[in-house]
Amino acid sequence: MLSGDQSVIELREVQKKYAPDIVALEEADLTISKGEFVFLTGPSGAGKSTLLRMLYKAEEPTGGSIIIDGVDLSSLSKSQIPQLRRKVGVIFQDFKLLFNKTVFENVALSLEVLGLKKNQLSSRVRQVVEGVGLSDKLHRKVVQLSGGEQQRVAIARAVVNRPPIILADEPTGNLDRKRTTEVVALMEELNARGATILFATHDENLFTDTHRRVLRLKDGKIEEL
Amino acid sequence: MPLGIIFKRALRDIRQNLVTHVMTTIVVALTCLVFIFFSVFSLNLQRIADHFGKELAIVVYLKKDMPQDKIPSLYQKIVGMDGIESVRFVSSEEAFKRLEKYFKDEKEVLEGVDPLFLPPSFEIQIDRAVYNPGRVRSIAQKFADWPEVQKVQYGKEWVDRLESFSKAVKAAVVASAVLLLVMAAFVVSNTIKLTVYARQDEIEIMRLVGATNGFIQGPFLLASFLQGVSGSLAAIVAGLFCYEYVLNIITQTELIKSLNLQFLPPLYMLTIVLVSGIFCVAGTAMALRRFLTL
Ligand SMILES: Nc1ncnc2c1ncn2[C@@H]1O[C@H](COP(=O)(O)OP(=O)(O)O)[C@@H](O)[C@H]1O
Ligand SMILES: [Mg+2]
Numbered sequence: 001m002l003s004g005d006q007s008v009i010e011l012r013e014v015q016k017k018y019a020p021d022i023v024a025l026e027e028a029d030l031t032i033s034k035g036e037f038v039f040l041t042g043p044s045g046a047g048k049s050t051l052l053r054m055l056y057k058a059e060e061p062t063g064g065s066i067i068i069d070g071v072d073l074s075s076l077s078k079s080q081i082p083q084l085r086r087k088v089g090v091i092f093q094d095f096k097l098l099f100n101k102t103v104f105e106n107v108a109l110s111l112e113v114l115g116l117k118k119n120q121l122s123s124r125v126r127q128v129v130e131g132v133g134l135s136d137k138l139h140r141k142v143v144q145l146s147g148g149e150q151q152r153v154a155i156a157r158a159v160v161n162r163p164p165i166i167l168a169d170e171p172t173g174n175l176d177r178k179r180t181t182e183v184v185a186l187m188e189e190l191n192a193r194g195a196t197i198l199f200a201t202h203d204e205n206l207f208t209d210t211h212r213r214v215l216r217l218k219d220g221k222i223e224e225l
Numbered sequence: 226m227p228l229g230i231i232f233k234r235a236l237r238d239i240r241q242n243l244v245t246h247v248m249t250t251i252v253v254a255l256t257c258l259v260f261i262f263f264s265v266f267s268l269n270l271q272r273i274a275d276h277f278g279k280e281l282a283i284v285v286y287l288k289k290d291m292p293q294d295k296i297p298s299l300y301q302k303i304v305g306m307d308g309i310e311s312v313r314f315v316s317s318e319e320a321f322k323r324l325e326k327y328f329k330d331e332k333e334v335l336e337g338v339d340p341l342f343l344p345p346s347f348e349i350q351i352d353r354a355v356y357n358p359g360r361v362r363s364i365a366q367k368f369a370d371w372p373e374v375q376k377v378q379y380g381k382e383w384v385d386r387l388e389s390f391s392k393a394v395k396a397a398v399v400a401s402a403v404l405l406l407v408m409a410a411f412v413v414s415n416t417i418k419l420t421v422y423a424r425q426d427e428i429e430i431m432r433l434v435g436a437t438n439g440f441i442q443g444p445f446l447l448a449s450f451l452q453g454v455s456g457s458l459a460a461i462v463a464g465l466f467c468y469e470y471v472l473n474i475i476t477q478t479e480l481i482k483s484l485n486l487q488f489l490p491p492l493y494m495l496t497i498v499l500v501s502g503i504f505c506v507a508g509t510a511m512a513l514r515r516f517l518t519l
Contacts, residue, residue: 058433078438085435096430113436115227157434 006034008069008165008196009055011222015063016050024050026220027064032198034164037191039207040200041225042217048200049093051217052167055198056088057081068165086114089163089195091171095154099143103134103153106142110161128160129153131186147174155183159190166190168199172206180206227440234444235451238420246452249416253456254463256409257501261464261489263398268493269486270391276484283361283379285347285368289317295373296345303347308364310350317341344375409456409501410508413449417509421445442513446506453505457498464488 009032016025024047032038040048053059054066057073066073069087076084089110097106104125111121129138132152142150151174158166168187172180184206191197199206207214214225239246287299296314303312315323320343325332351361365379421428431441468488476482489497 056433082432082435082437085433090433092433096433098427098430109431110434112227112230113431113434113440115230115440117227117229161435 007031007067008034009198010067011051011064012067013064014051014054014061014066015220016047016054016059017062023220025061025217028217028220028222030215030222032196034196035191035194037187037197037212038199039210039212039214040198040217041202041204041207041214044202046202046217047220048202048217049169052090052169052198052200055167056085056090082113086161087163087165089158089161089166091155091158091166091168093169093173095150097142097150097153097157100141102139102141103129103145103156104138106153107156107160110157114161125156125160128156132156133182148176148179151175152179152183155186159195162195164195166195166197168197168201170201171199172201172203231440231443231447235447238424238444238448239451242420242423245416245419246448249413250452250456250459252412253409253452253501253505254459256405256412257457257460257497258464260398260402260405261460261497262467263394263401264489264493264497265464265468267391267394267398268489269484270387270394272486273484274388274391283349283351283365283368283377285349285374286344286376286378287346287373288375289341289344291345291373299347299371299373303349303368306364306367308352310352312350313348315346315348317343317345320344320346406500406504407508409453410504413452413505414508414512416452417445417449418512420448421513442510445513446509449505449509450502453502454498456505457501461489461494461497 009030011028011030014025014028015023017023028051040051042048050059054061054073055068057076060074068084071084073084098109104122107125107129108118108121111124126135126138129135132155134149134152134156137145137149142153145153151171155168155171158168166187171187172183175183180203187197187199201207216223216225285303287296300312300314303309318340321335321338321340324343325335328334349364351364361379365377368374369377428441465488472486476486
């Protein structure tokens with residue numbers, strides 16, 4: 001345990017089995033403090049996505065407990081899940097974008113679900129879309145964008161409501177070197193503004209020369225590097 | 226709850242699947258129309274029964290050859306009886322005048338008819354408070370035994386029959402109302418389910434970015450409410466047109482005019498609209514509950 005710091009993500013002996021006998025996680029323990037920037041690595045199939053999905057309660061652990069911001073997720077009722085997800089911005093590995101909607105509409109969705117009206121959210125959306133370098137494509141449909149551009153739309157949507165926790169699942173998976181650097185820089189910036197970041201990636205290059213904490217998933221357990 | 230957004234989404238759902246939604250609304254309208262038809266029928270049947278039921282009269286026809294001077298004492302005798310509200314003597318002449326009035330423009334048919342051919346009579350109103358069919362019969366029975374009396378007409382048994390018939394119709398209306406509304410709700414909820422299918426990806430994503438159940442279901446519930454309401458409104462308008470049309474044809478006769486037939490009272494119509502809306506929402510809510518769980 002890290003002493004003194006306030007933990008925002010905590011896993012205690014978390015286990016996740018998929019029927020019939022796939023063990024994605026086994027006794028995973030982890031504590032991430034407020035304001036940390038943590039890389040989560042491990043080869044494809046190691047269970048990174050599974051771990052993240054459990055953090056926003058899209059998946060239930062088959063054992064152990066997960067505590068986010070002091071709340072044990074197993075105690076959350078269905079009606080409390082939206083509150084959790086507003087706190088946790090997720091960049092999905094498969095983007096989960098609405099392909100027939102524009103960039104603006106996709107990014108705005110995160111704010112609309114909070115009850116914001118178009119005139120209240122539009123400047124914020126523009127700002128964030130500009131931050132990921134897509135200003136000129138604001139009213140393009142997502143289906144017309146390249147994979148890398150779509151990835152950045154997914155990033156914009158995850159951060160537009162300024163969540164205190166950001167879970168990034170391979171957010172650079174479809175990007176070239178330059179864009180990758182940009183995305184990592186964007187994450188650094190969000191982190192500097194106070195967001196806690198868990199960055200899952202199989203790309204070791206991203207953290208070889210970082211001072212950040214790096215966790216590796218191996219055999220269903222979490223190791224500190 | 227952000228009502229503006231929910232409204233916008235509901236309208237978008239309807240617009241993007243306009244044909245299905247319009248068809249559904251038509252089905253709702255037809256369903257309501259059937260119910261409205263039954264209602265109007267039942268309501269007016271009741272009115273007719275009431276109209277004639279109010280005339281709780283016994284008519285005692287006197288023998289034509291009965292001496293005139295016996296009338297006052299007969300009158301007194303009747304007034305003195307239990308359960309009588311009022312008594313009125315109708316002479317042969319007056320009866321004939323009424324007949325003339327009834328024929329009005331076709332008075333000629335009475336030409337050459339002896340103005341005294343109708344018997345004089347007493348029209349007796351039964352006290353409403355003590356009214357029941359058996360009672361009217363027993364009072365009427367007494368007059369029949371009097372030597373001065375030629376014939377007693379009473380009872381309005383057909384009114385009683387009409388009344389019990391109209392009660393049966395009313396029960397049928399209530400039963401059909403439930404059945405028809407359940408049908409409408411079923412149709413609407415199925416259409417909404419189709420919309421939900423079409424929006425499954427969007428719904429999943431909305432959930433992932435923190436949309437509440439209300440936010441997700443709101444537009445669907447609103448759309449079904451709009452369908453229930455617009456369907457029933459359309460049915461009322463259509464029903465009113467049909468009613469006016471039919472009325473125009475049948476009210477050529479004086480008798481039907483006097484019945485004061487009417488369409489549904491405003492409160493009744495309002496109830497139909499609201500209940501239709503509520504049923505459609507309830508049906509959809511039930512469909513969504515099974516459908517939109519995580
Ligand atoms: N829904 C699922 N059903 C069954 N097995 C799954 C499911 N999701 C993931 N897995 C399995 O769990 C393991 C971890 O997968 P995943 O979390 O996607 O790994 P990573 O994101 O590290 O590549 C893999 O063996 C994968 O096949
Ligand atoms: Mg993955």
